[in-house]
Amino acid sequence: MLELTESEIAAFLDPALKSIPPPIKILQESIDSLPFKKLEPEYVKNHFSEVMELVTDNAFAKFKVYQRMASRPVIQKFMEKYGPEIEANTKNQKEFVSELLDIFMPVAVSFEFRTSQMRKSRAGTTFEHITVFLLQKCGIKCERTAKSVRKKMNRMDIVIPNQEVALKKPDQAKFLSCKHTLRERWKQALPEKNRNWVMYLITMDDDIPDQKAKEINDHNLIVYVKDQVKAKSYLAKKDWIRKLSDLPKDLR
Structure with missing residues (x-):
């Protein structure tokens, strides 16, 4: 049976994965597709948790659409290159389909793994952008920390009101650490909190068991x-x- 090398699999996948738009474009499309009422400042203020979840879920759904779109040229190019050869070496349709699936399976597994890793690596950045967008909708001045200063700010994700105040007068700023989920090693990923800094942790995790709540405390x-x-x-x-819906008023 024909077996594809890693480089041959990558030749199918690399162009397809590059066709998936960057996170900020997918997020903008997600926001644009939401009902206007849900994004009115007053509605966001009063339903912050609901809107945060709505935008997050919509961005994930948009990514899945682009993931499916990216898979089509992979299948098409695979069939164009190997379909005739497999057909020539099999006796009937059943044997052809079986052989085809066996050869294509490593491509499919690699595609699913790489797109899953892409989605996970983007989740944090997307979550930060969503948080900034919605807080600004509520009239709260805030910024994502730039890569150039993130180390100086102990890897904080978002600062209020801005980076200049956070760097020069950190006691007058507030700092947000955004973690889409709190996994087993969540504590190691936390920024180092300075004594005089006001820092809040934000998460979209659905599972906060009692033990983890105690660890947070x-x-x-x-x-x-x-x-x-x-x-x-x-x-x-x-x-x-605390409830995510309380965040805007607590930051004022």
Whole structure:
């Protein structure tokens, strides 16, 4: 049976993956497709968690559309290159389909793995852009930290009101760390919090078990979670776990 090398698989996948637009373009398309009412400043202020989740889910759905679109030329080019050869070496349609799937499977697995890694690597950046966009909708001045100064700010993702104040007068600024999910190693990915800095953690994670909530408190952190996550009975009385809808007013 024909077996493709890694370089042969990459030759199919690389052009297709490059066709997937950058995160900011997908995010803009996601925002543009939402009902205008949902993006009115007053609505965003009063339904911050809902709109955050709506934009995030819409951006993910848009990425999946582009992922499917990127898969089509991969299949087409594979069939053009190997279809005739496989057909010539098989006796009937059933054998042809079986052989075709066996040879194409490594391509499909690699495509799924690489697009999954792309989506995960983009999730954090997209989450930061969404947070800035919605906070600005609420009239809150804020900025994503530039790569050139992120190290000076201990890898903080967003600063309020701006980077200049955060660098020169950090006691007059507020800092946000955006983590789309809080995985097992979440503590190692946290920025280092200076004593005089006001820092908040924001996450879209649906799973904040009691033990993780206690760990967050042990780190003297305040975390904002989806409203429905905060509504869980074991989190209701933990005042360091707050509703995402409260974030805009808490930042004023």
